[in-house]
Amino acid sequence: MAKDSVSKNTNQVEIAAMEKDLRHIADIIKQKGREILNNYTITPPQFIALQWLDELGDMTIGDLSNKMYLAFSTTTDLIDRMEKNQLVQRVRDMQDRRVVRIHLLTEGEKIIKEVIEKRQKYLGNIVSDFQSSEIEELSALLHKMYVRMNDEMNED
Amino acid sequence: MAKDSVSKNTNQVEIAAMEKDLRHIADIIKQKGREILNNYTITPPQFIALQWLDELGDMTIGDLSNKMYLAFSTTTDLIDRMEKNQLVQRVRDMQDRRVVRIHLLTEGEKIIKEVIEKRQKYLGNIVSDFQSSEIEELSALLHKMYVRMNDEMNED
Numbered sequence: 001m002a003k004d005s006v007s008k009n010t011n012q013v014e015i016a017a018m019e020k021d022l023r024h025i026a027d028i029i030k031q032k033g034r035e036i037l038n039n040y041t042i043t044p045p046q047f048i049a050l051q052w053l054d055e056l057g058d059m060t061i062g063d064l065s066n067k068m069y070l071a072f073s074t075t076t077d078l079i080d081r082m083e084k085n086q087l088v089q090r091v092r093d094m095q096d097r098r099v100v101r102i103h104l105l106t107e108g109e110k111i112i113k114e115v116i117e118k119r120q121k122y123l124g125n126i127v128s129d130f131q132s133s134e135i136e137e138l139s140a141l142l143h144k145m146y147v148r149m150n151d152e153m154n155e156d
Numbered sequence: 157m158a159k160d161s162v163s164k165n166t167n168q169v170e171i172a173a174m175e176k177d178l179r180h181i182a183d184i185i186k187q188k189g190r191e192i193l194n195n196y197t198i199t200p201p202q203f204i205a206l207q208w209l210d211e212l213g214d215m216t217i218g219d220l221s222n223k224m225y226l227a228f229s230t231t232t233d234l235i236d237r238m239e240k241n242q243l244v245q246r247v248r249d250m251q252d253r254r255v256v257r258i259h260l261l262t263e264g265e266k267i268i269k270e271v272i273e274k275r276q277k278y279l280g281n282i283v284s285d286f287q288s289s290e291i292e293e294l295s296a297l298l299h300k301m302y303v304r305m306n307d308e309m310n311e312d
Contacts, residue, residue: 011280011288011291011292012276012280014291014292014295015276015279015280015283015291015295016276017295017299018279018283018291018294018295018298019272019275019276019279020211021295021298021299021301021302022181022185022279022298023185023207023275024302024305024306025178025182025298025301025302025305026181026182026185026186027204027225028302028305028306028309029178029179029182029305030182031225031309034225048183051179055176069183069187069190116175119175119179120168120171120172120175123171123174123175123178124167124168124171125308126301126304126305126308127171127174127301127304129304130297130300132167134297134300135167135170135171135174136167136170137293137297138174138294138297138298138301139170139171139173139174139177141286141290141293141294141297142174142177142178142181142294143173143177144286144290145177145181145282145283145294146177146180146181146184148282148283148285149180149181149184149185149282150180150184152281152282153184153187
Protein backbone atom coordinates (compact mmCIF):
# COMPACT_ATOMS: atom_id res chain seq x y z
CA MET A 1 0.00 0.00 0.00
CA ALA A 2 2.87 2.34 0.84
CA LYS A 3 4.47 1.29 -2.45
CA ASP A 4 1.28 2.05 -4.39
CA SER A 5 1.17 5.50 -2.91
CA VAL A 6 4.81 6.16 -3.84
CA SER A 7 4.16 4.89 -7.35
CA LYS A 8 1.14 7.18 -7.67
CA ASN A 9 3.21 10.18 -6.59
CA THR A 10 5.87 9.32 -9.16
CA ASN A 11 3.25 9.22 -11.87
CA GLN A 12 1.87 12.61 -10.80
CA VAL A 13 5.29 14.11 -11.52
CA GLU A 14 5.41 12.39 -14.91
CA ILE A 15 1.86 13.43 -15.77
CA ALA A 16 2.73 17.05 -14.94
CA ALA A 17 5.84 16.79 -17.14
CA MET A 18 3.78 15.22 -19.95
CA GLU A 19 1.15 17.94 -19.76
CA LYS A 20 3.87 20.58 -20.15
CA ASP A 21 5.72 18.77 -22.95
CA LEU A 22 2.49 18.08 -24.87
CA ARG A 23 1.52 21.75 -24.49
CA HIS A 24 4.86 22.90 -25.92
CA ILE A 25 4.90 20.19 -28.62
CA ALA A 26 1.41 21.26 -29.75
CA ASP A 27 2.60 24.91 -29.88
CA ILE A 28 5.64 24.04 -32.00
CA ILE A 29 3.68 21.73 -34.34
CA LYS A 30 1.08 24.49 -34.79
CA GLN A 31 3.83 26.93 -35.73
CA LYS A 32 5.56 24.42 -38.05
CA GLY A 33 2.19 23.64 -39.64
CA ARG A 34 1.64 27.34 -40.31
CA GLU A 35 5.09 27.62 -41.93
CA ILE A 36 4.29 24.65 -44.18
CA LEU A 37 0.93 26.21 -45.17
CA ASN A 38 2.74 29.43 -46.19
CA ASN A 39 3.55 27.65 -49.47
CA TYR A 40 -0.11 26.84 -50.11
CA THR A 41 -3.31 28.79 -50.67
CA ILE A 42 -5.20 27.13 -47.79
CA THR A 43 -5.68 28.47 -44.24
CA PRO A 44 -5.17 26.44 -41.01
CA PRO A 45 -8.93 25.74 -40.58
CA GLN A 46 -9.12 24.68 -44.25
CA PHE A 47 -6.22 22.29 -43.58
CA ILE A 48 -8.14 20.73 -40.68
CA ALA A 49 -11.28 20.34 -42.82
CA LEU A 50 -9.31 18.79 -45.70
CA GLN A 51 -7.54 16.29 -43.42
CA TRP A 52 -10.88 15.07 -42.03
CA LEU A 53 -12.34 14.66 -45.53
CA ASP A 54 -9.17 12.84 -46.60
CA GLU A 55 -9.24 10.61 -43.51
CA LEU A 56 -12.97 9.86 -43.26
CA GLY A 57 -14.27 10.37 -46.81
CA ASP A 58 -17.38 12.39 -47.72
CA MET A 59 -18.96 14.06 -44.68
CA THR A 60 -22.01 16.19 -43.96
CA ILE A 61 -21.37 19.74 -42.70
CA GLY A 62 -22.86 18.64 -39.36
CA ASP A 63 -20.34 15.80 -38.96
CA LEU A 64 -17.49 18.07 -40.03
CA SER A 65 -18.63 20.78 -37.54
CA ASN A 66 -18.53 18.19 -34.73
CA LYS A 67 -15.06 16.95 -35.68
CA MET A 68 -13.72 20.52 -35.94
CA TYR A 69 -15.47 21.76 -32.77
CA LEU A 70 -16.89 24.64 -34.83
CA ALA A 71 -20.39 26.09 -35.10
CA PHE A 72 -22.42 24.83 -38.08
CA SER A 73 -22.50 28.34 -39.59
CA THR A 74 -18.70 28.74 -39.30
CA THR A 75 -18.18 25.38 -41.03
CA THR A 76 -20.67 26.35 -43.77
CA ASP A 77 -18.70 29.56 -44.47
CA LEU A 78 -15.46 27.57 -44.52
CA ILE A 79 -16.89 25.06 -47.01
CA ASP A 80 -18.32 27.87 -49.18
CA ARG A 81 -14.84 29.34 -49.59
CA MET A 82 -13.28 25.93 -50.23
CA GLU A 83 -15.93 25.11 -52.81
CA LYS A 84 -15.24 28.45 -54.54
CA ASN A 85 -11.54 27.52 -54.64
CA GLN A 86 -12.45 24.11 -56.13
CA LEU A 87 -10.94 22.14 -53.24
CA VAL A 88 -14.25 20.46 -52.35
CA GLN A 89 -17.71 20.00 -53.83
CA ARG A 90 -21.16 19.53 -52.31
CA VAL A 91 -22.75 16.25 -53.45
CA ARG A 92 -26.29 14.96 -52.88
CA ASP A 93 -26.78 11.49 -51.42
CA MET A 94 -28.25 9.25 -54.16
CA GLN A 95 -30.40 7.32 -51.65
CA ASP A 96 -31.63 10.33 -49.70
CA ARG A 97 -31.64 13.53 -51.77
CA ARG A 98 -32.11 15.66 -48.63
CA VAL A 99 -28.60 14.71 -47.44
CA VAL A 100 -25.69 16.78 -48.77
CA ARG A 101 -22.10 15.69 -48.23
CA ILE A 102 -18.80 17.44 -48.81
CA HIS A 103 -16.57 15.65 -51.28
CA LEU A 104 -12.82 16.22 -51.66
CA LEU A 105 -11.84 17.29 -55.20
CA THR A 106 -8.53 16.41 -56.91
CA GLU A 107 -6.89 19.76 -56.07
CA GLY A 108 -7.93 19.50 -52.39
CA GLU A 109 -6.62 15.95 -52.24
CA LYS A 110 -3.32 16.94 -53.87
CA ILE A 111 -2.79 19.77 -51.37
CA ILE A 112 -3.68 17.73 -48.29
CA LYS A 113 -1.40 14.83 -49.31
CA GLU A 114 1.52 17.21 -49.90
CA VAL A 115 1.03 19.11 -46.63
CA ILE A 116 0.76 15.90 -44.58
CA GLU A 117 3.87 14.52 -46.32
CA LYS A 118 5.77 17.67 -45.29
CA ARG A 119 4.56 17.31 -41.70
CA GLN A 120 5.69 13.65 -41.69
CA LYS A 121 9.07 14.68 -43.08
CA TYR A 122 9.43 17.26 -40.30
CA LEU A 123 8.53 14.70 -37.63
CA GLY A 124 10.85 12.10 -39.21
CA ASN A 125 13.67 14.62 -38.96
CA ILE A 126 12.83 15.28 -35.28
CA VAL A 127 13.02 11.57 -34.37
CA SER A 128 15.91 10.79 -36.76
CA ASP A 129 18.30 10.01 -33.89
CA PHE A 130 15.73 7.99 -31.90
CA GLN A 131 16.27 4.24 -31.79
CA SER A 132 13.84 2.25 -33.88
CA SER A 133 12.43 0.71 -30.68
CA GLU A 134 11.83 4.19 -29.24
CA ILE A 135 9.88 5.24 -32.34
CA GLU A 136 7.79 2.06 -32.10
CA GLU A 137 7.15 2.62 -28.39
CA LEU A 138 6.28 6.31 -28.78
CA SER A 139 4.03 5.64 -31.75
CA ALA A 140 2.14 2.89 -29.89
CA LEU A 141 1.74 4.94 -26.69
CA LEU A 142 0.63 8.08 -28.55
CA HIS A 143 -1.96 6.02 -30.38
CA LYS A 144 -3.22 4.55 -27.12
CA MET A 145 -3.41 8.06 -25.66
CA TYR A 146 -5.31 9.36 -28.69
CA VAL A 147 -7.83 6.49 -28.51
CA ARG A 148 -8.51 7.30 -24.83
CA MET A 149 -8.87 11.02 -25.58
CA ASN A 150 -11.24 10.36 -28.44
CA ASP A 151 -13.37 8.01 -26.29
CA GLU A 152 -13.47 10.59 -23.50
CA MET A 153 -14.55 13.34 -25.93
CA ASN A 154 -17.41 11.13 -27.17
CA GLU A 155 -18.53 10.41 -23.59
CA ASP A 156 -19.11 14.13 -22.91
CA MET B 157 21.69 -3.25 -45.66
CA ALA B 158 18.44 -4.92 -46.70
CA LYS B 159 17.50 -5.08 -43.03
CA ASP B 160 18.20 -1.37 -42.53
CA SER B 161 16.00 -0.55 -45.44
CA VAL B 162 13.14 -2.68 -44.07
CA SER B 163 13.57 -1.10 -40.65
CA LYS B 164 13.47 2.36 -42.24
CA ASN B 165 10.24 1.52 -44.04
CA THR B 166 8.69 0.28 -40.80
CA ASN B 167 9.58 3.55 -39.12
CA GLN B 168 8.03 5.53 -41.97
CA VAL B 169 4.72 3.85 -41.21
CA GLU B 170 5.09 4.64 -37.53
CA ILE B 171 6.13 8.23 -38.19
CA ALA B 172 3.05 8.70 -40.39
CA ALA B 173 0.87 7.25 -37.62
CA MET B 174 2.54 9.50 -35.03
CA GLU B 175 2.03 12.59 -37.18
CA LYS B 176 -1.68 11.79 -37.40
CA ASP B 177 -2.08 10.93 -33.72
CA LEU B 178 -0.17 14.04 -32.60
CA ARG B 179 -2.34 16.15 -34.93
CA HIS B 180 -5.53 14.74 -33.41
CA ILE B 181 -4.17 14.86 -29.84
CA ALA B 182 -3.25 18.54 -30.30
CA ASP B 183 -6.79 19.22 -31.62
CA ILE B 184 -8.43 17.53 -28.64
CA ILE B 185 -6.12 19.17 -26.08
CA LYS B 186 -6.85 22.55 -27.69
CA GLN B 187 -10.58 21.91 -27.35
CA LYS B 188 -10.24 20.65 -23.74
CA GLY B 189 -8.08 23.67 -22.92
CA ARG B 190 -10.81 25.98 -24.26
CA GLU B 191 -13.43 24.20 -22.14
CA ILE B 192 -11.25 24.65 -19.03
CA LEU B 193 -10.76 28.36 -19.82
CA ASN B 194 -14.55 28.81 -20.02
CA ASN B 195 -14.52 29.01 -16.21
CA TYR B 196 -11.91 31.79 -16.24
CA THR B 197 -11.70 35.35 -17.52
CA ILE B 198 -8.58 34.73 -19.65
CA THR B 199 -8.42 33.97 -23.39
CA PRO B 200 -6.33 31.18 -25.01
CA PRO B 201 -3.46 33.57 -26.01
CA GLN B 202 -3.49 35.03 -22.47
CA PHE B 203 -3.17 31.46 -21.14
CA ILE B 204 -0.10 30.89 -23.33
CA ALA B 205 1.48 34.17 -22.16
CA LEU B 206 0.78 33.38 -18.49
CA GLN B 207 2.25 29.87 -18.77
CA TRP B 208 5.51 31.25 -20.21
CA LEU B 209 5.78 33.88 -17.46
CA ASP B 210 5.06 31.18 -14.87
CA GLU B 211 7.61 28.81 -16.41
CA LEU B 212 10.43 31.24 -17.23
CA GLY B 213 9.88 34.16 -14.82
CA ASP B 214 9.90 37.85 -15.82
CA MET B 215 10.31 38.31 -19.60
CA THR B 216 10.65 41.23 -22.00
CA ILE B 217 7.87 41.63 -24.58
CA GLY B 218 10.44 40.71 -27.25
CA ASP B 219 11.26 37.38 -25.59
CA LEU B 220 7.57 36.67 -25.04
CA SER B 221 6.79 37.48 -28.71
CA ASN B 222 9.44 34.98 -29.81
CA LYS B 223 8.13 32.25 -27.53
CA MET B 224 4.54 32.86 -28.67
CA TYR B 225 5.41 33.21 -32.38
CA LEU B 226 3.49 36.50 -32.38
CA ALA B 227 4.35 39.95 -33.74
CA PHE B 228 5.73 42.39 -31.17
CA SER B 229 2.68 44.66 -31.59
CA THR B 230 0.24 41.77 -31.04
CA THR B 231 2.07 40.77 -27.86
CA THR B 232 2.07 44.39 -26.67
CA ASP B 233 -1.73 44.58 -27.10
CA LEU B 234 -2.10 41.25 -25.26
CA ILE B 235 0.03 42.48 -22.34
CA ASP B 236 -1.85 45.81 -22.23
CA ARG B 237 -5.12 43.94 -21.68
CA MET B 238 -3.57 41.62 -19.12
CA GLU B 239 -2.05 44.54 -17.23
CA LYS B 240 -5.46 46.26 -17.20
CA ASN B 241 -6.94 43.05 -15.71
CA GLN B 242 -4.16 43.02 -13.07
CA LEU B 243 -2.78 39.65 -14.16
CA VAL B 244 0.67 41.05 -14.97
CA GLN B 245 2.66 44.23 -14.43
CA ARG B 246 5.44 45.98 -16.35
CA VAL B 247 8.59 46.36 -14.25
CA ARG B 248 11.79 48.26 -15.05
CA ASP B 249 15.13 46.48 -14.72
CA MET B 250 16.99 47.99 -11.73
CA GLN B 251 20.39 47.64 -13.51
CA ASP B 252 19.29 48.92 -16.89
CA ARG B 253 16.29 51.27 -16.69
CA ARG B 254 15.73 51.01 -20.46
CA VAL B 255 14.73 47.35 -20.09
CA VAL B 256 11.10 46.61 -19.19
CA ARG B 257 9.99 43.13 -18.20
CA ILE B 258 6.56 41.60 -17.69
CA HIS B 259 6.01 40.30 -14.17
CA LEU B 260 3.29 37.83 -13.17
CA LEU B 261 0.97 39.22 -10.44
CA THR B 262 -0.72 37.12 -7.73
CA GLU B 263 -4.03 36.88 -9.61
CA GLY B 264 -2.29 35.80 -12.83
CA GLU B 265 -0.28 33.21 -10.94
CA LYS B 266 -3.38 31.88 -9.18
CA ILE B 267 -5.23 31.47 -12.49
CA ILE B 268 -2.34 29.82 -14.34
CA LYS B 269 -1.70 27.34 -11.51
CA GLU B 270 -5.39 26.37 -11.41
CA VAL B 271 -5.72 25.99 -15.18
CA ILE B 272 -2.57 23.87 -15.45
CA GLU B 273 -3.76 21.71 -12.53
CA LYS B 274 -7.02 21.08 -14.39
CA ARG B 275 -5.12 20.15 -17.55
CA GLN B 276 -2.96 17.74 -15.53
CA LYS B 277 -6.07 16.22 -13.98
CA TYR B 278 -7.56 15.70 -17.45
CA LEU B 279 -4.37 14.04 -18.70
CA GLY B 280 -4.13 11.93 -15.53
CA ASN B 281 -7.63 10.69 -16.23
CA ILE B 282 -6.71 9.86 -19.84
CA VAL B 283 -3.72 7.71 -18.79
CA SER B 284 -5.41 6.30 -15.66
CA ASP B 285 -5.47 2.75 -17.08
CA PHE B 286 -1.91 2.93 -18.47
CA GLN B 287 0.69 0.88 -16.63
CA SER B 288 3.11 2.91 -14.56
CA SER B 289 5.95 1.82 -16.88
CA GLU B 290 3.98 3.07 -19.90
CA ILE B 291 3.50 6.49 -18.30
CA GLU B 292 7.23 6.64 -17.53
CA GLU B 293 8.13 5.61 -21.08
CA LEU B 294 5.69 8.02 -22.73
CA SER B 295 6.75 10.89 -20.51
CA ALA B 296 10.46 10.30 -21.25
CA LEU B 297 9.93 9.95 -25.01
CA LEU B 298 7.67 13.01 -25.23
CA HIS B 299 10.29 15.01 -23.38
CA LYS B 300 13.01 13.81 -25.75
CA MET B 301 10.80 14.74 -28.69
CA TYR B 302 10.10 18.21 -27.26
CA VAL B 303 13.83 18.86 -26.69
CA ARG B 304 14.55 17.96 -30.35
CA MET B 305 11.69 20.17 -31.58
CA ASN B 306 12.85 23.08 -29.48
CA ASP B 307 16.45 22.72 -30.72
CA GLU B 308 15.24 22.55 -34.30
CA MET B 309 13.12 25.72 -33.85
CA ASN B 310 16.14 27.56 -32.49
CA GLU B 311 18.30 26.44 -35.44
CA ASP B 312 15.95 28.13 -37.94
